[in-house]
Amino acid sequence: MKKIEEFLRKLSFNIRRDRELDLNRRGFIASTLSLMGVFFVSATPLAVLSKNRKEEGHESELFIVNEKDISVGESVSFHYPEENDSAILVRISEKEYRAYNNKCTHLMCPVYWEKDTGKLTCPCHNGFFNVEDGSVLAGPPPRPLPSIKLKFKNKKIYAVGITQAQH
Amino acid sequence: MKMAWWVFMSLLTVQIILIQYMVEEYLAGHSGDLFYYVLALGFMFILTIITYLFFRRVDKVMDP
Numbered sequence: 001m002k003k004i005e006e007f008l009r010k011l012s013f014n015i016r017r018d019r020e021l022d023l024n025r026r027g028f029i030a031s032t033l034s035l036m037g038v039f040f041v042s043a044t045p046l047a048v049l050s051k052n053r054k055e056e057g058h059e060s061e062l063f064i065v066n067e068k069d070i071s072v073g074e075s076v077s078f079h080y081p082e083e084n085d086s087a088i089l090v091r092i093s094e095k096e097y098r099a100y101n102n103k104c105t106h107l108m109c110p111v112y113w114e115k116d117t118g119k120l121t122c123p124c125h126n127g128f129f130n131v132e133d134g135s136v137l138a139g140p141p142p143r144p145l146p147s148i149k150l151k152f153k154n155k156k157i158y159a160v161g162i163t164q165a166q167h
Numbered sequence: 168m169k170m171a172w173w174v175f176m177s178l179l180t181v182q183i184i185l186i187q188y189m190v191e192e193y194l195a196g197h198s199g200d201l202f203y204y205v206l207a208l209g210f211m212f213i214l215t216i217i218t219y220l221f222f223r224r225v226d227k228v229m230d231p
Contacts, residue, residue: 025169025171025172026226028172029171029172029175029219029222030219032175032179032215033175033215033216033219035179036178036179036182036211036212036215037212039182039183039186039208039212040205040208040209040211040212043186043189043204043205043208044205046189046190046193046201046204046205047201047202047204047205049193049198049201050193050198050199050201050202051198051202164197164199
């Protein structure tokens with residue numbers, strides 16, 4: 001009878017006072033420390049992945065336009081790197097050209113070159129981009145436009161690469 | 168050790184927020200920033216180790 005009673009007691013009072021301090025405050029802080037170590041170590045593969053991804057890039061070379069066919073202050077549309085990625089080339093001075101993917105970084109409306117104000121303008125929600133570096137001047141776009149690298153060969157302009165291609 | 172508890176909870180919070188931001192940046196494809204997040208996490212980890220050592224020492228002095 002006594003044994004049964006003890007057994008029932010064990011079942012019903014399952015809080016063991018003597019084991020309660022296995023993970024006290026100190027122990028928990030120490031395990032938190034190791035958790036932070038795990039965070040740090042598990043974050044490193046992401047950085048390695050990002051390095052690899054950067055190297056992939058777009059290496060294709062695409063002829064855009066002859067230098068004589070675009071006058072200062074004018075713009076030309078083209079598609080780079082894929083057929084669905086529309087882009088814009090602007091001649092801002094005699095020797096300076098800028099090219100960007102002209103999908104607005106807000107909601108992907110086409111951005112156009114406004115000659116009078118000297119800004120790249122998104123008509124949908126009044127987003128304005130700086131033509132010098134593609135940075136956002138005003139409006140809702142959260143990020144600058146991806147810029148396209150240019151190459152000049154025999155008075156012809158080629159697109160050879162794109163930076164920050166993914167949205 | 169009570170103070171250590173709160174300090175550690177705040178440090179842990181910062182790290183969790185950093186991890187979350189980092190994953191968001193990764194999923195958005197802004198891979199250029201990820202390296203800096205790893206640096207920040209490493210810095211936080213070192214900071215945590217220093218804090219831990221400091222509180223261990225305080226602990227020893229307070230109840231020998």
